[in-house]
Amino acid sequence: xxxxxxxxxxxxxxxxxxxxxxxxxxxxxxxxxxxxxxxxxxxxxxxxxxxxxxxxxxxxxxxxxxxxxxxxxxxxxxxxxxxxxxxxxxxxxxxxxxxxxxxxxxxxxxxxxxxxxxxxxxxxxxxxxxxxxxxxxxxxxxxxxxxxxxxxxxxxxxxxxxxxxxxxxxxxxxxxxxxxxxxxxxxxxxxxxxxxxxxxxxxxxxxxxxxxxxxxxxxxxxxxxxxxxxxxxxxxxxxxxxxxxxxxxxxxxxxxxxxxxxxxxxxxxxx
Amino acid sequence: xxxxxxxxxxxxxxxxxxxxxxxxxxxxxxxxxxxxxxxxxxxxxxxxxxxxxxxxxxxxxxxxxxxxxxxxxxxxxxxxxxxxxxxxxxxxxxxxxxxx
Numbered sequence: 001x002x003x004x005x006x007x008x009x010x011x012x013x014x015x016x017x018x019x020x021x022x023x024x025x026x027x028x029x030x031x032x033x034x035x036x037x038x039x040x041x042x043x044x045x046x047x048x049x050x051x052x053x054x055x056x057x058x059x060x061x062x063x064x065x066x067x068x069x070x071x072x073x074x075x076x077x078x079x080x081x082x083x084x085x086x087x088x089x090x091x092x093x094x095x096x097x098x099x100x101x102x103x104x105x106x107x108x109x110x111x112x113x114x115x116x117x118x119x120x121x122x123x124x125x126x127x128x129x130x131x132x133x134x135x136x137x138x139x140x141x142x143x144x145x146x147x148x149x150x151x152x153x154x155x156x157x158x159x160x161x162x163x164x165x166x167x168x169x170x171x172x173x174x175x176x177x178x179x180x181x182x183x184x185x186x187x188x189x190x191x192x193x194x195x196x197x198x199x200x201x202x203x204x205x206x207x208x209x210x211x212x213x214x215x216x217x218x219x220x221x222x223x224x225x226x227x228x229x230x231x232x233x234x235x236x237x238x239x240x241x242x243x244x245x246x247x248x249x250x251x252x253x254x255x256x257x258x259x260x261x262x263x264x265x266x267x268x269x270x271x
Numbered sequence: 272x273x274x275x276x277x278x279x280x281x282x283x284x285x286x287x288x289x290x291x292x293x294x295x296x297x298x299x300x301x302x303x304x305x306x307x308x309x310x311x312x313x314x315x316x317x318x319x320x321x322x323x324x325x326x327x328x329x330x331x332x333x334x335x336x337x338x339x340x341x342x343x344x345x346x347x348x349x350x351x352x353x354x355x356x357x358x359x360x361x362x363x364x365x366x367x368x369x370x371x
Contacts, residue, residue: 035284077361112349141363145348173341174348199293206281230318238292240282 001025003229003250005161007216009034017226024230032071032106032135037221039078044086054098071105071135079119082132096130102261105135109147120243124158134166148175152182165260171196180246185212185257198232324366
């Protein structure tokens with residue numbers, strides 16, 4: 001089996017995880033910028049983090065034969081500080097020149113505040129200015145439904161963003177249909193407790209047209225599983241889905257979306 | 272019981288086959304939930320909004336139409352539509368605190 005991990009926070013993971021993912025059939029990893037679990041005090045912290053994402057982590061992944069790509073932003077959990085957000089946004093254009101950067105992400109909302117909305121609008125404008133794809137983080141738990149709707153309204157209000165170049169991640173049963181109906185891609189994040197389990201994810205896959213859906217582990221420093229995508233593939237297999245349907249979901253779909261960036265190379269085409 | 276609605280892309284399967292695959296998983300989760308409610312009964316203090324939300328969701332499990340997960344998630348969701356002025360926490364609790 002082959003698969004793409006389109007959303008993994010590998011800076012939080014050990015090299016053992018790279019090894020396990022490679023053994024499980026992972027062919028490439030994409031890493032959006034995210035919250036470190038604490039608030040960084042200055043843009044210097046983000047400068048170092050962006051260097052880590054664009055320079056160090058691709059080298060670490062390469063030791064396991066894995067291409068590593070990244071997305072850049074200041075995450076919504078740190079967007080309440082508008083001055084910090086402005087400083088970090090000013091850093092991003094320099095790093096967009098790095099050969100493994102795919103776009104702006106994971107941007108979005110956390111608690112659906114006015115400041116978060118303003119920084120989201122600034123990120124969207126930056127993506128439009130530099131013709132970048134967008135990866136969206138939707139809020140957690142009780143804030144997700146409202147936040148997902150606010151984010152989609154914000155994207156549409158921009159007027160230039162093409163929905164097919166935006167993936168809205170962390171969808172669940174109460175948001176996936178709206179996201180797909182509005183032309184965006186939808187990401188299902190597989191977590192042991194929050195978001196969706198592999199079993200629920202495949203239930204969702206069986207209830208929608210899955211042409212614009214990907215699965216990801218979003219593995220990070222919290223309770224998460226870097227092998228959850230192959231585990232979801234296994235769930236499909238034991239339900240009787242064909243090998244072709246599984247490959248289309250866990251490999252073909254992410255390759256199709258990510259290949260909208262000329263920097264992403266289909267691993268199968270490189271073999 | 273509702274009429275099965277086959278979805279595009281889903282292999283045909285019987286309810287017995289679904290039970291063969293997933294019954295034990297559902298069984299232990301239901302027992303874990305029962306044990307959690309018993310544990311709450313043995314503890315002191317009032318009921319917090321998360322547990323209130325969980326109890327409010329239980330009748331939805333017995334509804335006949337498909338879509339129970341979405342209905343429960345919607346029940347627990349913040350129903351407001353405007354951004355808030357400022358957050359007093361970064362974390363979400365799992366159930367909108369205003370749920371009655």
